[in-house]
Amino acid sequence: MYMRFFSVAEARAKFAQIIQSSEQTHERIVITRNGEPAVTMLSIDDYEGMVDQIEILSDPELLKELKASVAEFEKHPESFVTADSAAMQKLIGERKDSSDSV
Numbered sequence: 001m002y003m004r005f006f007s008v009a010e011a012r013a014k015f016a017q018i019i020q021s022s023e024q025t026h027e028r029i030v031i032t033r034n035g036e037p038a039v040t041m042l043s044i045d046d047y048e049g050m051v052d053q054i055e056i057l058s059d060p061e062l063l064k065e066l067k068a069s070v071a072e073f074e075k076h077p078e079s080f081v082t083a084d085s086a087a088m089q090k091l092i093g094e095r096k097d098s099s100d101s102v
Contacts, residue, residue, distance in 0.1 A: 003028040008038070 004027055011018060011031045022029050022043050029041040042050075056062055073080050081089075
């Protein structure tokens, strides 16, 4: 993941720009003090995603289920519906329903 480094003085001067850039590009921002990394800033979406991943990885039962699902998918990928194929099936169903009502 791309990271940009700013000194405290630079970050203070460009704070609004840094926030906007982090939100739009999902880049991580490192603020340095005396040339050493002091804090990291990331978008709220990235932070929430990270928290979700930590929660999943911290739940042994859920992690076990996920690993079993991945193993099952690797053995039989044809038995799983992808998001793209589900959207396509929904679209086909909607078109079929609208043509049936005519």
